[in-house]
Amino acid sequence: MPSDPGWDSKASLVIDSLHEGLIVVDRDLIIRAFNHAAERLTGRSAAERIGRRAEVMSVEDSPIFEVLRTGRPLFNVEQRLQDGRTFLLNFVPIVENGQVTGAIQSFQDITQWKSMERQLVAAKEELDEAFALTLPNTRVERRLRSTPEYCDVYDPQTGLITITEVIPDGTYRHVVNALKVAADLNRQGVFHQVAIDKDTLVQAILFHDLGKVQPRLKVGDRVDPAQVFEPSKLHAARSADMAANFYNVPEEAIWLIRYHHHAEDELPPEFPRHLLPMLRLLQLIDGLSASITRRSGSVRLKADGNQIEIDERNASHPGYNRRWRLCLYTGRTEVLEQYGTVVPFERSTGGQTLGSNSLPAEAGSRTALW
Structure with missing residues (x-):
C-alpha cells in the first residue's frame, strides 16, 4: 500500500x-494512508489519493471535522453518499503530545443492509396495517394456525398434483395475506364505495376458512386433488356455521362466508343481492391471497372507484400471469394483457376447476349483473 515513509511494513500489511x-x-x-478496501469502495487508487486533500463524498458534512476539533471519536455514523450508496463510518482521532494531529476513518458499504432493513420495516408496517383493520380472536388464530396449506405442481396429463412444499400454518398465513390485500384496497378507497362495508368484509375474511379441513400430506406425495381435498363449498358452509354459532359473527358476513366459493348463478334466490359487490370483493381477495400464499405469486392492485385492475404473476402457474380488471358492481371481468405464452393449465381447487383461458373462479362470474 503506498504511504508516507515511516510506516512500518507489517502495519501496512495488516x-x-x-x-x-x-x-x-x-x-x-491530507491523506497519509489509503488501504485496498478504500480503493475498492471509492473507486479511487491509493497512488492518486495519498498526499492529496481528502474529498467529502457524502451528502452531509463529514463528521471528521468535529473529530479533529474535539478530539473525541465517533462510531457507527451512517452517511449517504452522492452516488446514492450508504456507508457506515467510524472516526478516531490521532493524538500526539496532547494535540490532535489527524484522524483515522474506517468505513463499509451498508447499502444492501439498509435496503433489506427498509423492506423488513415495510413488511412489518404492512402487516400491522392489515391487522389494524381488526384483531383476530385468539381461538380463531389457533384454529387457523393448525390447518396446513400446500404448494404443488399440477400435471395436466394425469390430473394429479405433486406436493412441493408443506406450509404448516398455511391457512393462518392465507388469512393474513388476505388482510394485507384488503388493507391495500382500503388505502386506495375501495372500502369507501357504496355497498362495501369494511367491518362486514373483514369479519368475512377472518372467518371464511375457519372450518377448513385439510388432508395430511408430505413433500413428494402425488395425489388426485379431487379425491384428497374436500369441495371448497363444504368448508365454506362449515365455516359459516361455526362463525354464526360460536363467534356471533353478523348475518351479512355469514352470507359472504357461506357462499364465497359459489359462482353467482349458483347462489340461492334468498341471497341478499345488495351483498354481491362485497361477495365479489371477498372472492377476489381470497383468490389473490391464495396466489401469494400457495403459489408465491406477486400482486399489484390499482383501484378506480368500483373498478379494480389486477396485475398478477405466478412463476409456478403461468396461466395466472396476466393483468385484468374487475367491476365490483357488475361482476364483469376483462383480461387486459396476458404475459408470455398461455400454458395449457387446469387446476383443481377443492371442487372448483380453473382453466388457463378463464379468470380465477374467485374473481366472480363474468355474466353476473347487479
Whole structure:
C-alpha cells in the first residue's frame, strides 16, 4: 500500500488486509494512508489519493471535522453518499503530545443492509396495517394456525398434483395475506364505495376458512386433488356455521362466508343481492391471497372507484400471469394483457376447476349483473 515513509511494513500489511476501508488524514485533511478496501469502495487508487486533500463524498458534512476539533471519536455514523450508496463510518482521532494531529476513518458499504432493513420495516408496517383493520380472536388464530396449506405442481396429463412444499400454518398465513390485500384496497378507497362495508368484509375474511379441513400430506406425495381435498363449498358452509354459532359473527358476513366459493348463478334466490359487490370483493381477495400464499405469486392492485385492475404473476402457474380488471358492481371481468405464452393449465381447487383461458373462479362470474 503506498504511504508516507515511516510506516512500518507489517502495519501496512495488516491495514491492507482489512475488509473495511481505512483512510488516515492529518489535521489539514491530507491523506497519509489509503488501504485496498478504500480503493475498492471509492473507486479511487491509493497512488492518486495519498498526499492529496481528502474529498467529502457524502451528502452531509463529514463528521471528521468535529473529530479533529474535539478530539473525541465517533462510531457507527451512517452517511449517504452522492452516488446514492450508504456507508457506515467510524472516526478516531490521532493524538500526539496532547494535540490532535489527524484522524483515522474506517468505513463499509451498508447499502444492501439498509435496503433489506427498509423492506423488513415495510413488511412489518404492512402487516400491522392489515391487522389494524381488526384483531383476530385468539381461538380463531389457533384454529387457523393448525390447518396446513400446500404448494404443488399440477400435471395436466394425469390430473394429479405433486406436493412441493408443506406450509404448516398455511391457512393462518392465507388469512393474513388476505388482510394485507384488503388493507391495500382500503388505502386506495375501495372500502369507501357504496355497498362495501369494511367491518362486514373483514369479519368475512377472518372467518371464511375457519372450518377448513385439510388432508395430511408430505413433500413428494402425488395425489388426485379431487379425491384428497374436500369441495371448497363444504368448508365454506362449515365455516359459516361455526362463525354464526360460536363467534356471533353478523348475518351479512355469514352470507359472504357461506357462499364465497359459489359462482353467482349458483347462489340461492334468498341471497341478499345488495351483498354481491362485497361477495365479489371477498372472492377476489381470497383468490389473490391464495396466489401469494400457495403459489408465491406477486400482486399489484390499482383501484378506480368500483373498478379494480389486477396485475398478477405466478412463476409456478403461468396461466395466472396476466393483468385484468374487475367491476365490483357488475361482476364483469376483462383480461387486459396476458404475459408470455398461455400454458395449457387446469387446476383443481377443492371442487372448483380453473382453466388457463378463464379468470380465477374467485374473481366472480363474468355474466353476473347487479
